[in-house]
Amino acid sequence: MDFSQLSAEISAAIRDVPDFPKPGIIFKDITPVLQNPKLLSETAYYFVHQNMSLHADKVVSVESRGFIFGSILANDLHAGFVPVRKKGKLPGDVISTAYTLEYGIAELEIHKDSIRLGDRVIIHDDVLATGGTVAAAIDLVEKLGGKVVGICFLIELSFLGGRERLKGYPVQSLVVY
Numbered sequence: 646m647d648f649s650q651l652s653a654e655i656s657a658a659i660r661d662v663p664d665f666p667k668p669g670i671i672f673k674d675i676t677p678v679l680q681n682p683k684l685l686s687e688t689a690y691y692f693v694h695q696n697m698s699l700h701a702d703k704v705v706s707v708e709s710r711g712f713i714f715g716s717i718l719a720n721d722l723h724a725g726f727v728p729v730r731k732k733g734k735l736p737g738d739v740i741s742t743a744y745t746l747e748y749g750i751a752e753l754e755i756h757k758d759s760i761r762l763g764d765r766v767i768i769h770d771d772v773l774a775t776g777g778t779v780a781a782a783i784d785l786v787e788k789l790g791g792k793v794v795g796i797c798f799l800i801e802l803s804f805l806g807g808r809e810r811l812k813g814y815p816v817q818s819l820v821v822y
């Protein structure tokens with residue numbers, strides 16, 4: 646299926662916010678996509694169409710914007726949804742990993758009981774920038790014995806080289822800048 650028309654419409658809807666959350670960053674605001682019923686539903690359809698043949702057991706997403714399409718995708722694929730959160734937010738037993746992102750350094754955590762040995766896992770986030778966040782999510786999933794079978798983004802900032810950092814994993818993005 647050809648999603649180039651959807652990609653163009655999403656690209657037109659995304660709002661560039663200069664110098665947010667700090668000087669020099671052009672923030673890609675996806676809220677105009679979310680508030681448009683047609684774009685919301687077609688984007689959800691895109692993600693399920695691209696991932697349905699992967700037979701995933703879990704969709705793992707990174708807080709907080711990754712949760713939006715990640716949970717819709719998990720529901721549509723009849724998979725479980727697993728949140729990856731910043732340090733101190735998950736209440737159960739966790740494992741953690743340190744990571745760097747386009748504008749900071751932090752630690753991410755996942756519940757120890759969220760992934761079973763051999764689970765087929767799709768990782769989703771809204772934006773692929775340097776790839777540090779999703780590399781950390783991969784690390785967490787693999788430490789728990791999951792197999793990353795797909796990684797999908799709404800937006801890829803290709804000039805930041807995130808795809809090279811995720812080399813060896815199947816990466817898909819709807820809109821590439």
Ligand code: AMP
Nearest residue numbers: 671672673746747772774775776777778
């Ligand atoms: P990275 O780890 O560098 O790939 O950064 C990806 C994470 O940071 C994602 O969770 C994004 O939500 C967020 N992010 C990084 N850069 C941007 C940007 N320019 N606009 C919006 N979100 C961004």
